Amino acid sequence: VTSIGDAAFSGCSNMTEMNLPSNLKYMGCFAFRGTGIKSITIPKTVTSCGHYYYSSKSDSPFSGASELETVTFEEGTTKIPDYMLASESNSSYLKTVNIPDTLTEIGNYAFYNCDGITQMQFPKRLSYIGDFAFSGCGGLSDISFIYNEEMVKTENNGIQPYSLQIDSSAFSYCDKLTSVGLSENVTSIGDAAFSGCSNMTEMNLPSNLK
16 A cells, blocks of 8 residues: 545544555545544655645644544654644644654644644754744644754765754744744744744744854
8 A cells, every 4th residue: 555545544433543554655635534543653655645725724634633642753754744744723632743863854734733742852864844834833832953963065065064944934823832942053944933932932043043
């Protein structure tokens, strides 16, 4: 199995477990809506997923999977696809996300409206956090970035410090964020990246910010 279509298991309320195949590449919108799955591991082979976006709401494979509390991304995962865990109208019950050290990119809207998540520790190889990736995560109170001391090659065969880009509205309306300590790897903060974080009273901007 390489693809799971829209609403493939929607309404299977007695389904409490799903072992996703190692060759899976795509999961459709609402694929697991209304199931009883509490924990699931996303294979590293998944590169895209179905979604709908309408009236400031976003739906994804796990929208409406109200029993889902823990998601683990398989070791070796380098990118979390756009909209992977986006939730309509803060309906997500997701509490714990386990991400591997191999992760380098978090896609647009990846965790949109997942307001049950309270903390995220980003691996040091992370280089990109997409538009609205954590927007509306109202329970998120603690985020941490691990400094990466590695030097990387440039297009001109030079070297430069490892860099991390935070894109537009990435953490907008994360109401419980009070302070954020960005690592020195952060070189770019997009438009409205922390807009609406009304309880944030402290921000230490990195010296490498451009």
